Amino acid sequence: MNWSETLRTSWAAVRSHGLRSLLTVLGILIGIAAVILTVGLGLGTQKDVSASISSLGSNLLIVSPGSSTDSSGVRGGFGTSATLTAADATALASSVNAPDIEGVAAEKSTSLALEANDTNWTTTVTGTTASWLDVRSRDLIAGEFITDEDQASQAAVTVLGSETATELFGTTNVVGQSVTIDGHTFEVVGVLASAGSDSSSNLDDVAIVPLSTAANQLVGGTTANSVSTIYLKAASDGQLAAAYQEAEAVLLNLHSISSADSADFTISSQNALVDTATSIYQTLTVLLTGVAALSLLVGGIGVMNIMLVSVTERTREIGLRKALGAPPWAIRRQFLVEAAILGLTGGVLGAVLGMGAALALPGVVGSSIVISPEAVGLSIGVAIAIGLIFGVYPATRAARLAPIDALRSE
Amino acid sequence: MTTTRAIANGNMPDKEYGEPVIELTAARKVYRSGTIEFEALRGVDLEIRQGEYVAIMGPSGSGKSTLMNILGCLDTLTTGHYRLAGHDVDDLDEAELAEIRNKEIGFVFQQFNLLPSLEAWRNVELPLMYARVPGHERRARAERALERVGLGSRFVNKPGELSGGQQQRVAVARALVGEPTMILADEPTGNLDSVSTEDVLGLFDELHDLGRTIVLITHELEVAQRARRIVRVKDGLIQGDTAEGALLATVAGGAA
Numbered sequence: 094m095n096w097s098e099t100l101r102t103s104w105a106a107v108r109s110h111g112l113r114s115l116l117t118v119l120g121i122l123i124g125i126a127a128v129i130l131t132v133g134l135g136l137g138t139q140k141d142v143s144a145s146i147s148s149l150g151s152n153l154l155i156v157s158p159g160s161s162t163d164s165s166g167v168r169g170g171f172g173t174s175a176t177l178t179a180a181d182a183t184a185l186a187s188s189v190n191a192p193d194i195e196g197v198a199a200e201k202s203t204s205l206a207l208e209a210n211d212t213n214w215t216t217t218v219t220g221t222t223a224s225w226l227d228v229r230s231r232d233l234i235a236g237e238f239i240t241d242e243d244q245a246s247q248a249a250v251t252v253l254g255s256e257t258a259t260e261l262f263g264t265t266n267v268v269g270q271s272v273t274i275d276g277h278t279f280e281v282v283g284v285l286a287s288a289g290s291d292s293s294s295n296l297d298d299v300a301i302v303p304l305s306t307a308a309n310q311l312v313g314g315t316t317a318n319s320v321s322t323i324y325l326k327a328a329s330d331g332q333l334a335a336a337y338q339e340a341e342a343v344l345l346n347l348h349s350i351s352s353a354d355s356a357d358f359t360i361s362s363q364n365a366l367v368d369t370a371t372s373i374y375q376t377l378t379v380l381l382t383g384v385a386a387l388s389l390l391v392g393g394i395g396v397m398n399i400m401l402v403s404v405t406e407r408t409r410e411i412g413l414r415k416a417l418g419a420p421p422w423a424i425r426r427q428f429l430v431e432a433a434i435l436g437l438t439g440g441v442l443g444a445v446l447g448m449g450a451a452l453a454l455p456g457v458v459g460s461s462i463v464i465s466p467e468a469v470g471l472s473i474g475v476a477i478a479i480g481l482i483f484g485v486y487p488a489t490r491a492a493r494l495a496p497i498d499a500l501r502s503e
Numbered sequence: 504m505t506t507t508r509a510i511a512n513g514n515m516p517d518k519e520y521g522e523p524v525i526e527l528t529a530a531r532k533v534y535r536s537g538t539i540e541f542e543a544l545r546g547v548d549l550e551i552r553q554g555e556y557v558a559i560m561g562p563s564g565s566g567k568s569t570l571m572n573i574l575g576c577l578d579t580l581t582t583g584h585y586r587l588a589g590h591d592v593d594d595l596d597e598a599e600l601a602e603i604r605n606k607e608i609g610f611v612f613q614q615f616n617l618l619p620s621l622e623a624w625r626n627v628e629l630p631l632m633y634a635r636v637p638g639h640e641r642r643a644r645a646e647r648a649l650e651r652v653g654l655g656s657r658f659v660n661k662p663g664e665l666s667g668g669q670q671q672r673v674a675v676a677r678a679l680v681g682e683p684t685m686i687l688a689d690e691p692t693g694n695l696d697s698v699s700t701e702d703v704l705g706l707f708d709e710l711h712d713l714g715r716t717i718v719l720i721t722h723e724l725e726v727a728q729r730a731r732r733i734v735r736v737k738d739g740l741i742q743g744d745t746a747e748g749a750l751l752a753t754v755a756g757g758a759a
């Protein structure tokens with residue numbers, strides 16, 4: 094009995110119980126789908142993280158008010174307090190206090206309604222300084238960015254994100270146009286090149302104004318001096334740690350806080366972003382791996398169970414084949430191949446389900462899922478192996494049946 | 504059982520037939536179920552030569568099927584010796600026995616034992632498959648065997664689409680196809696009506712004329728009389744052996 098005969102016979106046996114075979118491989122199917130999703134999610138997260146790192150620049154530090162990332166979580170409520178000021182930004186910009194920090198850009202953001210030619214559009218209005226463009230690694234497609242003079246004179250000028258410009262004017266060719274922000278008329282002096290989205294916001298839907306203008310005309314009040322975020326650019330990737338320590342020292346000193354443990358600000362880097370993404374991914378991975386392992390185990394036991402049933406049902410056939418000269422290894426191989434076919438069927442169907450889910454799920458979980466052909470191939474291999482492993486016992490039982498007992502059975 | 508052996512040997516027509524195919528000596532088979540032992544064969548000596556057509560007869564429970572299982576290498580002796588076509592079968596393992604069955608024996612069963620999902624020729628080629636005969640040759644030989652049993656037009660029918668007699672002829676074709684040393688048939692007509700019985704027995708006659716060795720187990724005298732030699736079994740012992748034409752005539756005459 095050669096391989097093609099064995100395959101034909103086993104396939105016919107699997108096919109003759111179509112529904113039963115399908116139900117049997119359900120566990121393997123789910124397990125393989127979970128494996129493909131797990132791997133896809135891992136690769137997807139990696140892709141997302143590296144995309145957001147390249148969109149922000151890898152030598153960037155982000156200072157936020159409050160200490161919401163305190164490990165104990167006790168002072169988590171500080172996240173919204175207005176503890177950072179424009180003065181902090183100025184201090185950090187000093188090359189004496191912080192030689193490893195090359196650029197500083199404070200941001201003061203608020204959501205406001207914009208109006209142009211009777212078109213209304215609500216967007217994030219960000220007050221900042223001339224260094225922002227360099228610190229945030231952004232480019233212009235038209236006009237120029239706000240200048241130090243604009244900052245000094247609280248000029249009513251704005252630089253629009255490409256999407257904002259399109260929403261308001263239908264085009265990005267809008268330098269020289271006027272836009273009304275919160276009742277004040279601003280002149281559009283530039284348009285930002287598109288940069289896509291990071292994890293939290295659309296980088297193309299924004300209106301940039303001078304920080305002083307934002308503080309005095311658009312926000313005002315007691316929070317006028319506060320800023321929502323300060324971005325720091327280290328002189329190089331290698332100086333990131335030094336920049337971090339300098340920034341921390343300067344701010345603690347400025348805020349008269351003696352211990353870093355009670356800081357009223359948080360400095361995070363891209364590494365933190367990576368860590369967050371990784372921890373989300375790890376949680377999902379543990380979950381999916383658990384699902385996969387359990388399903389594959391249950392699926393394997395299902396295969397074993399149905400193979401034992403199959404051996405019992407076909408005892409007479411086994412006896413006949415033995416009487417006609419089938420050696421034990423041929424019988425064993427026949428049932429092993431049958432179990433492997435069950436595994437393969439589960440694997441292929443699971444791969445199809447996994448790939449389908451990989452197409453449908455990113456919209457739901459908010460993370461990319463990347464299908465790798467290697468993972469699909471490998472998991473189908475795993476499915477076949479599970480069929481084989483759990484087929485060993487039933488196949489061995491079939492091979493060991495005494496021909497005389499097998500022939501006599503009804 | 505020296506007396507039985509004397510009768511068997513004394514009447515063996517050595518000149519007419521060839522080498523011994525079956526040499527069974529002091530064969531005992533004891534079945535054990537729990538603590539109860541049952542001796543189904545109690546010391547059987549039997550020799551069957553190349554080209555013989557032998558019927559093994561006896562009442563129900565006499566040990567015919569037990570003997571057939573031993574002769575077919577489907578079961579092993581408790582004590583005694585069995586040589587089949589020159590092979591000592593006693594100490595062979597299951598894989599070696601499988602090869603002996605495949606090469607030396609063509610089985611015909613009372614229940615036909617065809618695989619219902621396979622077409623007639625696929626059933627017939629099974630022994631060749633386990634003999635690792637290449638595919639195209641298998642098909643040609645299976646078709647020749649089916650033609651031999653008069654089923655030349657039924658190659659692709661499944662067993663369910665054939666009558667009982669036709670199914671048994673497919674089984675005979677399957678027994679023939681590997682050109683085994685001996686055809687071993689246990690109650691081959693037990694499930695057939697008189698017409699189909701005549702079909703199958705006619706086939707056996709033809710095969711005997713072509714020089715095949717046939718061992719047929721039956722409890723029907725009419726069937727046994729078609730053989731050239733009748734071995735009578737009772738209570739696990741051989742009671743009589745009509746190895747010669749004269750003796751056969753007595754048995755046949757006695758029945759008529």
Ligand SMILES: Nc1ncnc2c1ncn2[C@@H]1O[C@H](COP(=O)(O)OP(=O)(O)OP(=O)(O)O)[C@@H](O)[C@H]1O
Nearest residue numbers: 534536541543562563564565566567568569570722
């Ligand atoms: N596996 C077994 N275990 C125990 N006893 C058995 C077994 N097989 C057969 N026997 C006993 O051995 C004796 C001979 O059985 P066997 O099947 O050889 O009879 P037989 O001559 O073929 O009968 P029949 O004509 O009814 O088929 C019977 O008494 C039977 O009960």
Ligand SMILES: [Mg+2]
Nearest residue numbers: 564567568569
């Ligand atoms: Mg019987």
